[in-house]
Amino acid sequence: MNRTDRLLAIILQLQAKRWQRAEDLAATFEISKRTVYRDMQALAESGVPVVSVPGQGYSLVEGYFLPPLSFSPDEAILLLLGGDVMTQNFDAQYRAAAQSATRKIEAVLSEQLRAEVQDLKASMRFMRLNAKPATPELLQQIRRAILQRHRLSIDYETRYTDTDVTRTTREVDPYALIHIDQIWYLVAYCHLRKDMRHFRVDRIDALQVLNVTFERPAELNLLSNESDERELFVRVLFSHHIKRRVREEPSFYVISMEDHPDGLLVTLTVRHERDVLQWLLGWGANMRVLEPESLKSLIIDHAEAILQNHRIAESLLP
Structure with a gap:
């Protein structure tokens, strides 16, 4: 998180909670207390009315708010539950982003709406039953390759039973990631099979990003089985x-x-x-x-x- 984003996040944190100690802010944003002191000074110098009270910490002058977004209870609960789902199902990079977004949304809610949303959240849960973990590093590499249009070389297991396993090395053009029933799938063009394939990410043993780029098809049906040799x-x-x-x-x-x-x-x-x-x-x-x-x-x-x-x-x- 760069400093500008952190300063905004600190304002939202102070807006959400009346008093915040320097050590609490340091823990939340994973910075030192000295950095917190410098950030508070920067906010004060930019015109944000920060109050400091020994023993209590920092607060905003009562009545100071950033221009708020207006959410209905249904909109707020949808966004916050969505953040919970992202936190459970993505790797550390996106998990941290989801948690940060959740804090920002909660910060701009009125006290009454925040309490209402918390009650709704307490009555709803997304459970991860029989989750199939995928290596976070693999997901990050695949995401980056998709965005940068880089071809991948993968060592892949085709598994029918514990003893009936085929291992192949393939070059693939990664198009998308799909999350189905707690399992991540990579949708890619397979140069070995000369066709589209769906690869389970948890069956990729090794991955290498190649210095070869590709063009993504303009029209792509991510869930299509038609061209998958299923005859x-x-x-x-x-x-x-x-x-x-x-x-x-x-x-x-x-x-x-x-x-x-x-x-x-x-x-x-x-x-x-x-x-x-x-x-x-x-x-x-x-x-x-x-x-x-x-x-x-x-x-x-x-x-x-x-x-x-x-x-x-x-x-x-x-």
């Missing part, structure tokens, strides 16, 4: 009593869901049967694969292996 059609029939759950927890590969006399008919497109295997197994006996035959066989093999494992487990009991 294998899968049709699955789900039981009536779990139709709602399937609609609420779809696979990334779903392209359609239709009501059917016997339940819910779901169509997916995948590159390989294994892409959707774990999602289907999670529904147990409540689903039936209609096609392709290769996926039916794979499901049967896994079901028989599960049955065999449980028979062995029973034989081990005393």
Whole structure:
């Protein structure tokens, strides 16, 4: 944070809280107390009515306010909850920016509105369940490469099971980052596959920024699966009593869901049967694969292996 931004932030902090000690301001802005003293002198010299009282700290003369922004309670809670989400899901750089923005928004609220917003915030929470952490350094490097249009070289894991893992080194043109179900994905043009790909950031083992630039397509559908070599059609029939759950927890590969006399008919497109295997197994006996035959066989093999494992487990009991 440069000095001009810090001086404005100090004014907002004093506006938000009646008294602030030098050590409190130093801790908030990660500066020394000596720097706080110099900043206070600079504010006073620029005409900001700062009051200093030994034992209490610093305050603004009552009635002094920066020209306020006007927020309704709904607008304020939306912005502040958005800051909470950013704090939870981004790396340290953006987390600090979100916290700073939150302080500034709270500072320009009236005391009554601030109390109302705090009550609303206390009654709402965004929970991070089963969060998949991505290395903060990777996210920062990728963000920078996206902004500067620099090509990346990545070592990437394609993982179907703990033992079925393929590692490749690829050069990619990074277009965007997408956050889906607590997982960061890099949308990029893959020079190895000569097509668009979605890469899980937590499966990138190593990354190098190359001294090669690229042009981003003018029209880009970040969630499009059409050009992703997903040419294998899968049709699955789900039981009536779990139709709602399937609609609420779809696979990334779903392209359609239709009501059917016997339940819910779901169509997916995948590159390989294994892409959707774990999602289907999670529904147990409540689903039936209609096609392709290769996926039916794979499901049967896994079901028989599960049955065999449980028979062995029973034989081990005393």
